[in-house]
Amino acid sequence: MVAREIRRNSRRPPESPPGVLLWRWRRNPLRRRTDVVEAWIALGLLLAVAAATPAAMFLVGDAAYRHHRQTARHEAAVRHHIPAVLVHDAPRHPEPGSPEAKMTRYPVTVRFTDPHGHRRTARADVEPALRAGDEIRVWVGEEGRITEPPLSAEQIRNRTMGAAMAAALAVPVIGVAAYGCAARRLERRNLAQWDTAWARTAPRWTTSP
Numbered sequence: 001m002v003a004r005e006i007r008r009n010s011r012r013p014p015e016s017p018p019g020v021l022l023w024r025w026r027r028n029p030l031r032r033r034t035d036v037v038e039a040w041i042a043l044g045l046l047l048a049v050a051a052a053t054p055a056a057m058f059l060v061g062d063a064a065y066r067h068h069r070q071t072a073r074h075e076a077a078v079r080h081h082i083p084a085v086l087v088h089d090a091p092r093h094p095e096p097g098s099p100e101a102k103m104t105r106y107p108v109t110v111r112f113t114d115p116h117g118h119r120r121t122a123r124a125d126v127e128p129a130l131r132a133g134d135e136i137r138v139w140v141g142e143e144g145r146i147t148e149p150p151l152s153a154e155q156i157r158n159r160t161m162g163a164a165m166a167a168a169l170a171v172p173v174i175g176v177a178a179y180g181c182a183a184r185r186l187e188r189r190n191l192a193q194w195d196t197a198w199a200r201t202a203p204r205w206t207t208s209p
Contacts, residue, residue, distance in 0.1 A: 034186045041182045049175040056171050061164035068156045075150035084112035084138045086130055087121065093128035101128055110136065114144035122146045 093101035105125035
């Protein structure tokens with residue numbers, strides 16, 4: 001029984017000493033002044049990240065929303081939704097009437113008159129099985145080329161949320177990078193101090209009697 005209990009205890013991972021994560025805040029003979037400075041830097045950056053993250057999300061999200069909203073208004077002002085006629089038949093989908101067929105679009109040559117009155121031909125994505133002569137509607141820019149429709153409210157919302165989330169992720173990354181730089185500088189200072197101390201102590205150990 002005793003041997004079995006010893007083997008069982010030997011398999012248990014060693015327990016971490018209490019307060020090991022907060023050792024820089026506890027008085028001990030091995031704690032250096034740079035350790036205290038590093039602890040305060042970590043605490044300050046933690047509080048700064050906690051305060052800056054929501055602020056960055058709001059500011060970046062608001063700026064992104066205003067930008068995309070203005071872009072949508074400009075696109076709506078310069079892009080025109082006009083009729084176009086198919087020049088050739090569109091390909092048929094292998095599974096007519098299926099959900100995939102309803103979402104599939106094929107590039108087909110169409111003919112249309114641009115906002116300046118010029119007749120043009122271009123390639124446009126159309127539904128399957130349309131016939132030559134069928135009419136569709138396309139978005140055309142000021143230069144007379146087929147383009148994407150203006151940004152929708154959903155697209156504006158999604159892009160705004162994406163910008164806000166990117167800002168929320170960027171703030172902690174910046175905080176971690178700042179802490180890493182500070183810790184590296186403090187470590188170099190410690191190494192320099194150790195070299196100086198060893199230069200004073202080494203002769204006592206290396207000098208022969």
